[in-house]
Amino acid sequence: xxxxxPNEENPERIPxxxxxxxxLQTPEEPEYRKSRLSYLTLFFLLIFWxxxxxxxxxxxxxxxxxxxxxxxxxxxxxTMVIQWLVFLLIFVTTYREQTGxxxxxxxxxxxxxxxxxxxxxxxxxxxxxxxxxxxxxVHLEIPGELELILPKTANERILWILLSIxxxxxxxxxxxxxxxxxxxxxxxxxxWVLPVVLASLAFGSGHAYQGLGGFLLISIYGxxxxxxxxxxxxxxxxxxxxxxxxxSAIFFPFQK
Numbered sequence: 001x002x003x004x005x006p007n008e009e010n011p012e013r014i015p016x017x018x019x020x021x022x023x024l025q026t027p028e029e030p031e032y033r034k035s036r037l038s039y040l041t042l043f044f045l046l047i048f049w050x051x052x053x054x055x056x057x058x059x060x061x062x063x064x065x066x067x068x069x070x071x072x073x074x075x076x077x078x079t080m081v082i083q084w085l086v087f088l089l090i091f092v093t094t095y096r097e098q099t100g101x102x103x104x105x106x107x108x109x110x111x112x113x114x115x116x117x118x119x120x121x122x123x124x125x126x127x128x129x130x131x132x133x134x135x136x137x138v139h140l141e142i143p144g145e146l147e148l149i150l151p152k153t154a155n156e157r158i159l160w161i162l163l164s165i166x167x168x169x170x171x172x173x174x175x176x177x178x179x180x181x182x183x184x185x186x187x188x189x190x191x192w193v194l195p196v197v198l199a200s201l202a203f204g205s206g207h208a209y210q211g212l213g214g215f216l217l218i219s220i221y222g223x224x225x226x227x228x229x230x231x232x233x234x235x236x237x238x239x240x241x242x243x244x245x246x247x248s249a250i251f252f253p254f255q256k
Contacts, residue, residue, distance in 0.1 A: 032103075032185060035096045041089055042186065045179050046198065050205035060211040061143045067209075068148030075149050076159045083170035090178050104177030105235030116232055117240035124224045124241075131217060140213035150249050157250045168243035175203040175222060176229045176238055196226040 057063050067074045094100050135141055151160040179202060183195035204219025225238045 033096070033098045034186075035093075037093045037096045038182065038186075041093045041178065042182055044086075044089070045174055046183070046202050050202050053205045053208045057208040060209050060214070061145050063209050064143060064145035064148055068145070071149045071151070072156060072159055076156070076163050080163055080166045083166050086174055087170040090173055093178070101173075101177075104173060104181055105229060105233070106173075106177070107234045107236070109236045110234075113232070113234060113236040114240055116228065116237035117244065120224070120228050120237065120241045121244060124221065125245075127224070128217060128221060131220060132213075135213045135217065140211070140216065142210050142214045142217065146210060146214075160250055161247060164243050164246035164249075167246050168239045171203070171206075172225065172229075172235055172238045172242055175199050176226055177235045180226055180229070192226075192230055196223055196230075200226060 090104070091101060094103060097103070132141070151157040176199065179199040180192070180195045183189075183198055184192065187194065189195065200219045200222035203222035204215045204217075207214050207218040210218065225242065228241065229235060229238050
């Protein structure tokens with residue numbers, strides 16, 4: 001299939017090949033329009049975000065201790081602001097691409113999406129537990145100081161719930177919905193393997209504050225979310241599962 005020739009009104013307008021999941025092509029929007037904003041968003045999510053996350057963290061334990069001084073103002077609120085700004089960037093980018101958020105998996109939410117999310121949480125947490133034990137045997141366990149930034153007071157728990165909603169929507173939109181689908185389109189790959197691997201590593205790098213063990217574990221978890229997204233063809237099961245995974249931290253038992 002040949003590309004449409006670019007012109008001043010529609011630069012780099014190309015047809016989208018049929019893919020294995022229906023989120024990338026709809027009867028109403030059969031074409032995808034690249035723009036400069038598409039390249040900027042891909043650069044931000046795939047290169048700038050991972051590099052800045054890794055460079056920022058020199059000693060994960062020290063970073064966690066520093067952030068625990070005031071988790072509301074140093075972790076919760078800044079994270080929510082940044083993630084919603086990223087979501088806004090993705091929203092504007094998909095608008096410029098003439099596909100809209102539906103093209104990255106924001107379809108009508110269904111009851112079965114909750115069932116998929118629950119089944120995913122049960123299976124993925126079992127796998128993650130086994131992987132955590134394996135990482136511990138090779139001395140790559142996640143720093144114990146991680147619990148210092150988890151919610152302890154009533155106000156922190158309220159904000160944590162809002163943070164969980166934010167992370168569920170914004171991170172899934174960025175690293176599953178947008179990054180995976182656009183890497184496949186830009187790279188013109190036949191398989192989803194490379195997009196899933198690259199997007200999962202970018203997602204895991206955002207958790208570099210958890211050390212190498214945390215980076216590996218979260219990257220693998222990101223790949224699991226990607227498989228859920230590709231299997232269901234909708235972003236809602238990953239969003240729901242992501243929210244409940246983070247939300248469960250408010251029940252973390254703390255020693256007084």
